[in-house]
Amino acid sequence: MYNILPKSFYEQPTLQLAESLLGCLLIKETPEGTASGYIVETEAYLGPEDRAAHSYQNRRTKRTEVMFGEAGFVYTYAMHTHCLVNVVSGPVEKPEAVLIRAVEPYEGIPLMEKRRAKQPRKNWTNGPGKLTKALGITMEDYGHHFTAPPLFLAEGYKPTEIAVGKRVGIENTGEARDYPWRFWVKDNQYVSR
Template identity: 40%
Template sequence: MRRNSILLSAYQNFFTGRPTTAIARDLLGKLVRYQGPDGVTAGYIVECEAYLGENDSASHAFNGRRTSYSESLYGQPGNIYLYQIRAHYCFDIVVQDAEEPQGVLLRGMEPAQGQGLMVKHRGMTGFNISNGPAKLVQALGIHSRQLDGQPMEGNRLSVDLNHFKIPREITAGPRVGVNLAGKDGKKPWRFYVAGNPYVSGLRKREMDLEKHGWRD
């Protein structure tokens, strides 16, 4: 891992200095918050995926690929990488040191604040409101790449590391929507709160509808 000479803040240090898979696991239960033009929305992260950069066949930076579109992935730890798939936006957090293009994609969120706004943004209620990466971004109220490349610290889009829930159990499995035939396609780098109904693709019989998979 490349080291840079810039002194990192305590917040930034959460997003570097250990394996990306460990950072992804530790993000589960943390609170993602967005101060939008119509108010604050926030939710607890219940599902995310680790992408390990130039050697990861599912990464936007695989084999050193670097474009103007993915340039933000090469930024400082804790920066925002907002990218678009067709008409949908996804929120990836840059991890590791600058020029080490690794990231964690947020895939699912349990609403905690601004639920009424989320309903307005998504036009629906229930678990489908934020049980997927594009759904999560839309529920928060983000509709562009305007924040792409910006640091989360002090930003209107950020992860609150001080307010969190603790998962009772964390499940790991293959990532969703990647090329399974790639060398890393089946790596267990997707992590989620076992039983949480806001996890994408979770079957009803697997849901913990009482405690949502959190510790007491």
């Protein structure tokens, strides 16, 4: 049913991966059912040299440990009341990641509607905390690999136009806040901003 992306897909440079993820299908299976969406916005975090990355200066904590492993692992973390999901990238011991910022709903529409009750459809998945709620991605997905259920990535479509710009919400990170490491599908209504 799905063409699950192979491990080799994740073994590309982080900025390239952040762009390659656009159009891919993010799928989460839960006891309630399956929900998925096409990735329409990502942000790259280039580890030790990137002041905005959790692994800046090789900061190794219980939270960031998975980032030091091979590419393709799930890195979830809590921010305020939200769970955010990232794809671990970069070579082993070079802790880099790509934040999935927004998806366009694909399957499991009634399930997403229930999870994002009272929200208009365009607000279900147009932000990193919103999409995890809609798809049912939780902190329990941490450390899993994106090549196998219940949380995995599959082939989707190739976007016709990709836009590039500054990352969002990282104001206190010096020059890192201006790096053009955010990628999105141009004119897609589910992009976060």
